[in-house]
Amino acid sequence: MATDLSPSTETAPVRSSNRFDDWADRVLSGGELTRDEARQILESDDDEILRLVDAASRIRKKHFGKTVQLYFLMNAKSGLCPEDCHYCSQSKISDAEIPKYNILKRDKLMDAARIAAEQGAKTYCLVISARGPNEREMKAVEEIVPVIKEQYGLDICACLGLLSREQADRLKACGVDRVNHNLNTGEEYYGKICTTHTYADRVETLRHVKNAGMEMCSGGIIGMGETIDDVISMAFDLKDLGVQSIPLNFLNAIDGTPLQGNDDLSPQDCLRALAMFRFVNPDRELRIAGGRELHLRSLQSLGLYIANSVFVGDYLTTKGQAPEEDYQLIRDLGFDVTTKVGE
Template sequence: MTASPEATATPTEPQIQVDRYQKLAERVLAGETISREDALSILTAPDIDVLPILSAGYQIRHRYFGRTVQLYFLMNAKSGLCPEDCHYCSQSKISTAPVPKYNILKRDDLMKAAEIAANQGAKTYCLVISARGPNEREMSAVEQIVPEIKQKYGLDICACLGLLNREQADRLKACGVDRVNHNLNTSEEHYADICTTHTYADRVQTLRHVRDAGMEMCSGGIIGMGESPEDVVSMAFDLRDLGVHSIPLNFLNAIEGTPLQGNMDLNANQCLKALAMFRFVNPDRELRISGGRELHLRSLQPMGLYVANSMFVGDYLTTKGQAPQADYDMITDLGFEVTQNIEPASA
């Protein structure tokens, strides 16, 4: 007996919304700001729409950044020993993850890392300490090392030192720090679920001090911490409203020993849609694929660079990244090129 057409029919695939995302990109390129509803529709789009979303987002990326990729190098200058309880962090006071614990490194160690950053093609050296905020010894160490790194290697300096007051921000500006990283991490509504020892408002205030001191603001977040799609959209718009220059977007690496261990709800398509949404909302801002890309994007990492224009090269703070050569090969295979650092000054 022959089955009827109704019995053998497969479920109807949703129609790919190519025109919708193209029109959104055209609006952005014309100088319009997309709505929160539009941003949410990108983030929650069916996976079948990922390619047209990236294609439309690439037009925005190309307008402002062409085919360039800027590389960043992270240096964990002080590890562990943090009094805060950020639930995602292996260095927090409530983490039992077996991470190295040491106070701020000596000059020679910081200079050696700067040399590695320069040799790996990084344009920006990110000097990071685990702390609520820098103490006087740490501030003095940064003030002494930054001019030397810039003179010898020609690197831009991004300092990530925790919460800052206005005086500390002014001192960082005076010693040559180009930008300060202080991530919002999530939305204001979700913040109390991932940290209780400081507030979202505390983080925003630090960014305002950075801005008022005349430095660039670097701030982004982490996807995959139990937030809603609306939380992710809210963070993207808050970063836009603050005028943040550089946005690192991390994908949760749920490290064992942290309260968020076991959170593995992300997939590659979700990560790509999040990157694209941030590009639509922040069209001319540097967008960086950050921690967790190797874990969650996996073989689709190159696709992220169709909307993002920067990435970390080498390892992260307490987790390993992929080999730098794999990143260089990926960039070359895409037909992109690394934004070169200026020639290092002579020793």
């Protein structure tokens, strides 16, 4: 019996709509996600993950196409911090076995900048552990930033702790492009993870950064025992502050910290959180930060359909995966690394 291979005149089936697609359509048209819808994303079933990622990826594609930006972290001063942030291996209450040293000399900071450039990073993140920078640390940053920018053409993100208005102005004057200062969690939960400074202190620093004319980089950590409402609150606060770059960390519960043993995140939890932040902050740079290798594991590629940025190499006191693995992941997705400053 012959088989008829002629084209069918029937109309191809139309993909059925779902709530995530409807919300994406609204966001893509300039609308906003509600807090109740954000909650529904975080409470969605694992069986809905692929539909959620697909909807979020449509938003990512509109604003960032197929580009991925790489960040390189330099722990310029390790440990010795007087704050009691419960998640941090460098805090005064941590017993974690980590290197402890004052701000590094110029040659080591320059060598790290060279590595950042060689690894395809667009942004070099200069980080110190401190409540805030002292005068010696401020001068070290002011001296090194112009040299790094001239020699390697990297964007500079400084993470120096709490800043005064005058310190923010000085960072702008020396060429710092953006300052990282994470909110870390929602305002109501903040007192449970830190008592030596407040959520309001962090918001004030971000306002100083904005008023100085630099970009704000601020995100948080998922998996510290917070509620869904705390995560939603953080996402909307970042939106209201107008933060340009949002790193989303997944708790790496380091032994010796008060949060050691907290390890209840699944890859699906991480994807839900990333998607919710993308919906709430559609045109903001969203970065998969610390803990991605530990918690997303084999689903890291799905994360990059939502986020448009990752750290390459190691983190502050924990190891990341080999840069070659990140490059391969990006190539396999058909994405392009953005390296040109200003893109």
